[in-house]
Amino acid sequence: MGNALHVDETQPSARLASPTDIEQRDAPRYTLLIRAAKLVCEAGEYLCVIRDVSESGISVRTFHRLPEAQGMVVELQNGDRHELEAIWQEEDRAGFRFAQPVDTARIIASPSRFAKRPIRLNLHSQAQVRTLDGRCVDVEIVDLSQQGAKITCPCRFALDERVKISAPGLPETNAKVRWRKDGGCGLIFEDTYQYGDLARIAARLQRPD
Structure with missing residues (x-):
C-alpha cells in the first residue's frame, strides 16, 4: 500500500x-x-x-x-x-x-521512528475457534488487522497449532497460533484480508445487536 x-x-x-x-x-x-x-x-x-x-x-x-x-x-x-x-x-x-x-x-x-505497521483495530467481539481435532472454543477478539487477530480464551492452544476462527460478520478464516500469554493468543491468518474487506468485516463485528 x-x-x-x-x-x-x-x-x-x-x-x-x-x-x-x-x-x-x-x-x-x-x-x-x-x-x-x-x-x-x-x-x-x-x-x-x-x-x-x-x-x-x-x-x-x-x-x-x-x-x-x-x-x-x-x-x-x-x-x-x-x-x-x-x-x-x-x-x-x-x-x-x-x-x-x-x-x-x-x-x-507521516514521520515515524519505527517502521509502519499494519493498522490494528481494538474491539470486543465474541467469536469461535475450531481446532483440527474438532474442538470448538468460545473466544473474544480484542485486536484485529489484515494479517491476524489477538484473542482471549479460557484454554491454551499449542504454538503453531492450525485453527479456524469465525464470528457473526467474520467468515471462517484459517489461522495459526503465533504466540500465547496470560490468557491470550495471537493468531496469524493464512490469507491476508484485503483492506476494504477487513474494513467491512470490522464494521459488522462492531455493529450493535
Whole structure:
C-alpha cells in the first residue's frame, strides 16, 4: 500500500508542494492517493483511507457508513491523532473538520521512528475457534488487522497449532497460533484480508445487536 501524493488538480500548479509552499498559500488542498488510517469513536474503531487533506479538514473513504457519534478521532499509521468534527457523509465517504489546528506537512510526511505497521483495530467481539481435532472454543477478539487477530480464551492452544476462527460478520478464516500469554493468543491468518474487506468485516463485528 503506497503513500503517493500529488497536488489536487484544482490548484494552478501540478507539482508537489514544498513546506515553503504550504506556508505561503492559504489552506492548500492536497490529494493523498492512498493513506491508511483509522477513525475512533465511542462506537468502535473503523478503517479508512484519507484522500484529501487541508489545514481545515480531511475527506476519507470508509467502505461503509459510519455510526452516529458525538466526536471522532483520526489515528494515522505513525500514531498521530487528531480530533475531528463530522461535516458530511455519503455511503462510503465522509468529510471532517479538524477540531484543532494541525500541521498538514506532518500529516503528509507521516514521520515515524519505527517502521509502519499494519493498522490494528481494538474491539470486543465474541467469536469461535475450531481446532483440527474438532474442538470448538468460545473466544473474544480484542485486536484485529489484515494479517491476524489477538484473542482471549479460557484454554491454551499449542504454538503453531492450525485453527479456524469465525464470528457473526467474520467468515471462517484459517489461522495459526503465533504466540500465547496470560490468557491470550495471537493468531496469524493464512490469507491476508484485503483492506476494504477487513474494513467491512470490522464494521459488522462492531455493529450493535
